[in-house]
Amino acid sequence: MYQYDVIDQRIVDERVRQFRDQTNRFLSGELSEDEFRPLRLQNGLYIQRHAPMLRVAIPYGVLSTRQLRMLAFIARRYDRGFGHFSTRQNIQYNWPKLEDVPDILEHLATVQMHAIQTSGNCVRNVTTDHFAGVAQDEIVDPLVWAELLRQWSTFHPEFAFLPRKFKIAIVGADNDRAATLVHDIGIQAVRSESGEIGFRIIVGGGLGRTPIIGHVVREFLPWRHLLTYLDAILRVYNRYGRRDNKYKARIKILVKERSPAEFREAVEAEWKHLEDGPGTLVAEEVARVEARFVRPAYRELPAIDAAHEHRLRAEPAYGRWVSRNVHAHQQDGYCAVSVSLKQHGLPPGDATAEHMDAVADLADRFSFGEVRVTHEQNLVLPHVELRLLAELWGELKALRLATPNIGLLTNIIACPGGDFCSLANAVSIPVAEAIQARFDDLDYLHDIGELDLNISGCMNSCGHHHVGHIGILGVDKGGEEWYQISIGGRQGSDAALGKVIGPSFARAQVPDVIEQLVHVYLAHRESEVERFVDVVRRLGVEPFKEAVYANAD
Amino acid sequence: MPTLIKGRRVVSDSWVFLADEALVPESGPVYVTLKRWLAERESLSARTAAVGVLLSPADDPENLASDIGRFALIAVEFPAFTDGRGYSTARLLRERYGYQGEMRAVGDVLRDQVFLLARCGFDALALRDDQNVESAIAAFADFSEVYQNAADRPGLFARRLAASAGGAR
Ligand code: SF4
Numbered sequence: 001m002y003q004y005d006v007i008d009q010r011i012v013d014e015r016v017r018q019f020r021d022q023t024n025r026f027l028s029g030e031l032s033e034d035e036f037r038p039l040r041l042q043n044g045l046y047i048q049r050h051a052p053m054l055r056v057a058i059p060y061g062v063l064s065t066r067q068l069r070m071l072a073f074i075a076r077r078y079d080r081g082f083g084h085f086s087t088r089q090n091i092q093y094n095w096p097k098l099e100d101v102p103d104i105l106e107h108l109a110t111v112q113m114h115a116i117q118t119s120g121n122c123v124r125n126v127t128t129d130h131f132a133g134v135a136q137d138e139i140v141d142p143l144v145w146a147e148l149l150r151q152w153s154t155f156h157p158e159f160a161f162l163p164r165k166f167k168i169a170i171v172g173a174d175n176d177r178a179a180t181l182v183h184d185i186g187i188q189a190v191r192s193e194s195g196e197i198g199f200r201i202i203v204g205g206g207l208g209r210t211p212i213i214g215h216v217v218r219e220f221l222p223w224r225h226l227l228t229y230l231d232a233i234l235r236v237y238n239r240y241g242r243r244d245n246k247y248k249a250r251i252k253i254l255v256k257e258r259s260p261a262e263f264r265e266a267v268e269a270e271w272k273h274l275e276d277g278p279g280t281l282v283a284e285e286v287a288r289v290e291a292r293f294v295r296p297a298y299r300e301l302p303a304i305d306a307a308h309e310h311r312l313r314a315e316p317a318y319g320r321w322v323s324r325n326v327h328a329h330q331q332d333g334y335c336a337v338s339v340s341l342k343q344h345g346l347p348p349g350d351a352t353a354e355h356m357d358a359v360a361d362l363a364d365r366f367s368f369g370e371v372r373v374t375h376e377q378n379l380v381l382p383h384v385e386l387r388l389l390a391e392l393w394g395e396l397k398a399l400r401l402a403t404p405n406i407g408l409l410t411n412i413i414a415c416p417g418g419d420f421c422s423l424a425n426a427v428s429i430p431v432a433e434a435i436q437a438r439f440d441d442l443d444y445l446h447d448i449g450e451l452d453l454n455i456s457g458c459m460n461s462c463g464h465h466h467v468g469h470i471g472i473l474g475v476d477k478g479g480e481e482w483y484q485i486s487i488g489g490r491q492g493s494d495a496a497l498g499k500v501i502g503p504s505f506a507r508a509q510v511p512d513v514i515e516q517l518v519h520v521y522l523a524h525r526e527s528e529v530e531r532f533v534d535v536v537r538r539l540g541v542e543p544f545k546e547a548v549y550a551n552a553d
Numbered sequence: 554m555p556t557l558i559k560g561r562r563v564v565s566d567s568w569v570f571l572a573d574e575a576l577v578p579e580s581g582p583v584y585v586t587l588k589r590w591l592a593e594r595e596s597l598s599a600r601t602a603a604v605g606v607l608l609s610p611a612d613d614p615e616n617l618a619s620d621i622g623r624f625a626l627i628a629v630e631f632p633a634f635t636d637g638r639g640y641s642t643a644r645l646l647r648e649r650y651g652y653q654g655e656m657r658a659v660g661d662v663l664r665d666q667v668f669l670l671a672r673c674g675f676d677a678l679a680l681r682d683d684q685n686v687e688s689a690i691a692a693f694a695d696f697s698e699v700y701q702n703a704a705d706r707p708g709l710f711a712r713r714l715a716a717s718a719g720g721a722r
Contacts, residue, residue, distance in 0.1 A: 007698045007709065014696050022665065030685070031665075038635055039665055121635070151700040151709075157672035158644055158703065161637025238641050273649055278702045278711055285710035 001064050001370055002147050003292050004112045011154065012109045015116060019043050020102035027099065042160070044090075044118030045101055053420065054093045054101060055118040056108060060128040060146040060170075061089035061373040065360040068371050070111045072356035078104055083356070085341060085349040087413060087464055088167070089127045089373045090118055094420050116154060121162045123153040123234070127169045129177040130374040133295075134336045134382050136328050140172035140189035140197055144290045145226070148281070151289075152227050159234045163241035164249035166234070167206075170199075174493065179375065181205045181214050181495040182467060184251045185233060190220065197223045203233060203263070204255030207461035211497045212252045215260035217267060223286070225271075228279045232271035236263070296368040296383045301333025305386040320446060321393055321404040333386050337367075339379040339396060340403040340411065342436070347429040348414040349377030358399050366392050375464075376413055378406065409451040409518070410436045413464060417457030417474065418481070424457035426474025426481035431455055431510055438511040448518055451532045452491070467491040469533040470517060471498045472510065483510050487517065487544055488536040501545045513548055520547045555662070555679040556686050559655070561693055563686060566679075568605060568626055584626050587612045598623060607659070610638035618650045627652060629675070631660040640673045647674035647704040667692035674704030 004012070019039075026036040040046075044055035056071070063071075071091055075083045078100050079093045086092055096104060108114055118125055126149045128142045129135065149168060153159075159166070171178040172189035180186025186202035198220045205214025221229055233251075240258075242248045255263045312319045325338040339359055342348050351359075359379055363371045366388055367381035374380060384392060396402035405411045412435060415421065417428030432455055439445050454468030465471030471486040482504040489498030505513055520543055521532045536544070557566045571583045577597070584605030590597060597604050598620075605626025608614060617624065627646060629639040639658065646652040657677035658670050664684050671693055680689055702708035707715075 011696060011698055011700075018695050035634075035663065035665075121637075154700055155669075155696065156701050157669040157699075158640045159637070160666075160669055161635050161640070235641050239638055243636060243638075278707050282710065282714060284714055284717075288710070288713075 001062055001294050002059075002143070002289070003294060005292065008151075009109075009112065012112070012114050012116075015043075015114060016102065016105045016109050019105060023099065023102050038120055038161070041120035042117055042122055043101075043105070044115035045098070046119065047098075051095050052098050052101070054096045054104065054115060055086070056091050056093070056113060056115050057118045057125040058089050058091060058113075058373050059150050060126055060132070060143060061130050061375075062132075062143070063371040063373065064111070065363045065369045065371065067111045067113055068356050068360040068363070070107060070113065072353040072360070074104055074107060075353040075356065081354075082346070082350050082352045084347070084416060085351065085373050085377045085379070087349075087375050087377060087415070087462060088125060089130075089375055090125060091373070092416070094416070119165070121164050121166075122160050123156060123162075123166045123168065126150055126153065127167075127178055127183075127375060129171045129173055130372045130380050131177060131327060131336060131382070132172065134327070134329050135173050135175070135177075136330055137174040138172055138330065139174070139191055142170045142172035142178075142189055143293065144286060145172075145187075145189060145199075145223075146170055147289050147293075148227070148286070149230075152230070156234075158231075159238055162234070162238055163243045164246065164251075166237075166251065168230075176491070176493045176495070177375075179464070179467065179491050179495065182207055182211070182464075182491075183214065185230065186214050187226075192220060199223065199226055201229065201233075203267075204252040204260065206250055206252045207464055207466045208250065209247060209459040209461075210250075210252060210256075211461070211466040212256065213495055213497070214252075215255060215264075217260070217264045224281045225275065227281055228274040228277060229267075229271055231279055232267050232274055236266050236270055240266075296370070298331045298334065298383070299385070301331075301385060301387070303332040305333065305389075308386050308389055311390055317404075318390065318393060320442070321402055322389070324404040324406045324408065324446075325402070326389065329383065331383070334383050335386055335389065337381045337384050337389070337392060337396075338374070338406045339381065339401045340405055341378050341401070342403060342405055342411050345400065347416075347419075348412050348432050351379075355399065355401065359401070362392065362395055376406075376411060378411070404442065405445065407450045407452070408445050409439050409448055409453055409514075410445060412436065412453045412455060413468065414455040415457050415460075415462035417455070417463075421457060421462075423460060424474060425459075425476040426457050426483065426507070428455040428457045428463060428472075428474060431472060431474075431483065431507060434511050435514055438515060447528075448522070449528060449531055451518075452489075453514070454489075464491070465489070466497045467495060468498060469531070469536070470514065475504050477504065481507055483507065485510075485513060485517075485548075487541060488533060490533050499541050501541050502549055516548050517544055520544050555659070555682055556684070557657075557677060557679050558686070558690060559677040561690050570607065570628075582625065584628055587616060591616065594620070605655075608639075608642055610636050610642070612642070614642050614645045614650065617646070617652075621646075621650045621652050624652070624654050626655045626657060628657045628659045628679075631658060631662055631666075634661040634663050634666055640669065643670075643673040643675055644704050664689040664692050668695040672699065672703045672705050 025031040046053040169178040169183040170187040182205040188200040201218040202214035327336040372380035414428040414432040418424035455472040456463035456465040457474040484504040486498035582603035603625040
């Protein structure tokens with residue numbers, strides 16, 4: 001985990017003071033609502049359906065237990081006892097009072113946290129692989145680079161008022177767990193043949209109302225040039241991105257309208273001026289940031305733990321949990337454990353203050369005091385000893401946080417939707433709950449196998465429905481809530497956008513439709529290894545469509 | 554009249570903006586749109602009094618590159634404070650085209666952008682009328698440290714490195 005130095009701390013403290021002053025000026029009427037809006041948004045503060053919503057940054061999804069306990073404290077003291085982990089590795093509070101927000105930020109600053117740039121038309125909180133430093137398919141640990149990006153983007157003076165929001169994700173493994181192909185900029189850390197670290201730079205991907213897979217603008221950018229190259233991309237976007245229509249203002253539209261090749265040329269021409277300039281990274285700086293990461297002091301352990309192996313065979317429920325929620329680790333004798341925030345009696349991604357405290361206690365006992373937040377809205381204990389795994393499983397079960405459903409249908413990704421969000425066409429959480437209730441038989445769920453189901457309450461696509469194997473989108477039909485269903489989307493290295501199967505459905509029909517889709521899949525799969533999304537790829541949407549709409553009549 | 558802040562102090566403004574159709578006065582500093590500058594470059598340069606240019610957000614500052622030493626003022630317009638193009642314009646003028654004269658932010662110039670504007674190379678701010686001047690001057694000190702390199706100073710890591718190299722010697 002990265003530890004702030006005095007300057008990092010001072011900048012965050014000064015931000016609290018600045019925002020307190022801005023809030024006071026707004027409350028006294030000196031700042032108009034229009035003038036305050038962009039300022040509060042750049043601090044993650046929305047005014048929405050019931051109350052303000054505050055989005056707190058969890059930079060690249062890494063939390064210390066001290067930080068997690070602070071999040072619990074804030075949930076209790078300023079909210080209604082819970083928080084919502086979002087698909088961008090942040091946490092959202094839905095009930096804080098506007099005048100309390102400066103105090104909340106002051107509390108956060110004491111544990112090296114903030115809400116800087118979690119919303120607004122600026123460079124947002126950078127996201128990465130939740131298995132960074134853990135995954136066996138990792139080529140480069142992205143955390144140091146993610147922290148360098150955090151510092152570079154924090155109050156970047158040139159890019160505070162971009163045409164629209166700007167999201168960057170970075171990954172360093174074969175499997176793209178950070179969805180870099182659907183970000184404004186996706187960064188894939190790679191190594192050259194000589195072992196030098198560099199980055200593949202992808203621009204112009206995104207979901208929302210115009211979903212697009214990003215374009216590679218640089219196959220290999222040597223690491224020194226990372227920040228200057230981003231400056232060049234952002235400058236081209238800041239100067240030429242559309243500002244006349246907010247629906248056409250994302251960088252993906254600029255890339256599309258200019259053509260990727262022409263956009264790339266503009267970036268390269270701009271970068272020629274910045275290349276080797278004062279923004280160029282140096283090895284000393286990378287080493288300095290690296291040294292501020294406290295890494296776990298792993299013990300020397302055998303790769304295989306006999307008791308664990310025995311239990312896997314003897315206790316099917318344990319085996320089932322391990323098969324879904326436990327992940328291989330780079331370090332012998334260790335593993336990473338997903339804590340499922342799905343199907344524990346709360347909406348997807350929600351956690352109570354008690355859960356947060358309990359997970360913090362477990363992370364202190366089992367995982368070097370470190371927790372990760374995933375873009376699938378779950379938590380991860382990243383460094384658990386295999387020989388203690390069964391003990392941890394027992395603890396998680398007692399907390400109802402051991403649902404063995406990571407990667408399965410009930411691990412639903414859902415945005416807050418119409419229950420909270422003023423932009424929504426329809427609710428998402430009750431739909432997720434209805435589907436989870438329909439598929440609560442664990443044997444059946446495991447038999448269905450891997451299936452990502454994503455729900456968004458409107459075209460803004462916060463629930464990433466385009467990349468769900470099954471995607472559900474809330475639409476408005478004459479003031480009523482309807483749901484459009486798409487299939488065949490996927491995230492990762494071969495990301496693809498789902499196809500809509502046909503006219504939308506009323507809310508009550510949705511669980512039936514999902515069940516029919518699953519039946520078609522089960523009837524057509526060639527083996528258990530062939531996943532739902534593979535069958536869609538092989539057969540197309542037709543058989544699914546036929547079944548669903550034949551029965552609908 | 555907007556209040557003009559320069560060098561973190563309120564100063565009086567001797568510059569007059571000339572609309573495109575207005576007659577050019579014999580004396581006194583004036584500034585004109587980029588369009589007018591490009592059309593009347595010769596006659597405007599022939600004046601003995603100082604000349605400046607006003608850039609709108611969409612104007613490309615590269616148009617001024619070859620004449621950069623001739624201007625005593627470049628004003629960059631912010632039609633709305635949420636239109637961030639002027640920040641790039643300013644950095645290009647300072648860092649790429651080497652402009653050293655007065656660079657002034659005009660238009661929707663508010664207290665809460667002062668710190669960013671200064672970082673991008675603005676040394677003069679024509680504050681919107683309703684702004685609290687003391688508060689705007691205080692805003693130059695909103696933050697005591699910054700990470701990125703920009704027009705005002707090198708990035709934190711470059712300064713750190715220079716300091717440690719200096720210390721080692
Ligand atoms: S997808 Fe729409 S409804 Fe859901 S959180 Fe985003 S804006 Fe709100």
